[in-house]
Amino acid sequence: MNALFEYVIRLGDDSLIIGHRLSEWCGHGPVLEEDIAMTNLSLDFIGQTASLLKYAGEVEGKGRTEDDLAYLRYDREYKNTLLVEQPNGDFGMTMMRQFLFDAYRKLLFERLVNAKDETIAAIAAKSLKETKYHFKHSSEWIIRLGDGTEESNQRVQDSLDTLWRYASELFYADAVDAELIEAGTIPSMEGLEEEWKKSVGEVLSEATLTIPTNNWKQGGGRKGMHSEHLGYILSELQYMQRAYPGLEW
């Protein structure tokens, strides 16, 4: 297995799937401004996906383009975390998923800008500028909702309780990461999860939300073992290319 290809696919698939989830809000936002905000975020993520999957295709060297990788793989070949494929739920659930993810991506990109791999560093530097806006947006919503009314607090607390089990997979690391860190391709990720817990903890505390004490961790996405939700996402995402192979417009 090509470790670099695998690593870039994991980054790219996280962007692709959360970008798709956000796009599902188009025309359904609770207020017009948030409808537009979520589609803006989606666009940033799809753009990052295009850069990442294009690079993955180049690394692989088999002539696959970013579109081939996005539209023509099977579910087990997608390596996104389970967190990003979880259903949108209500607006609070979507913002909680986004908040947990944005906090991770911001810290991750802050490290990856120093990657020796120039393409990864360039994509990280570009994406980081966008991610700062994303993280501010989701953090402020978590505080507004958590420290809001009784109902908004309850709903967003339920979302945290539901999603918390998926968060630790963001820090999943195996031989792929070890090989790239060893070779100096990407910097060490030591202490990343602790930094994330601190960053997330500060906002959750201000939001008067309680971090679940149940520490059950659910992972599998990084190895291609997904929840039932990914299949439904892919059936919609891939529909046009499966029904009309090679379609362009």
Place this chain on the structure above:
Amino acid sequence: MVTEKEIWRYLEEVFDPEVPVLTVVDLGVVQKVELKDDGCKIIITPTYSGCPAMKRIEDDIHEKLAEKGIEKVEVELVLSPAWTTDWISEIGKKKLKEYGIAPPEDEVDKSVLFADPTVVPCPKCDSRNTKLISQFGSTACKAHYQCNDCLEPFDYFKCLR
């Protein structure tokens, strides 16, 4: 034989499809012009990762330079160094304001939650009494503001650093 300077001048006739008062040169997306034996290579960089205008800008550059009789044109998209609103020219900022879009201001620290948003003067009446409606506006590069005095809602080309 065409010169580099002439090519830069031709590129000043290529407009951003979403903010049609700005040229790709004003916007700062053209990084470099390289002369080749029988043509040239133009290196551009995207504003935002997902900016849907990039493909169109690439096509428009090809079209414009073909119109000027330059036969072989290659357009390359690079991500590094990452684009920043600091690269929008002074003329570009003036054109934005005249068009009704507030040009980028120095930003407030994004890591401070609920910080008072950047004061953005209204492009219509110049009042500084304006409010942020949403950090995410009509395109990836804009935020949505409203003037409290003349009540005009307006786009703000948000600072990206």
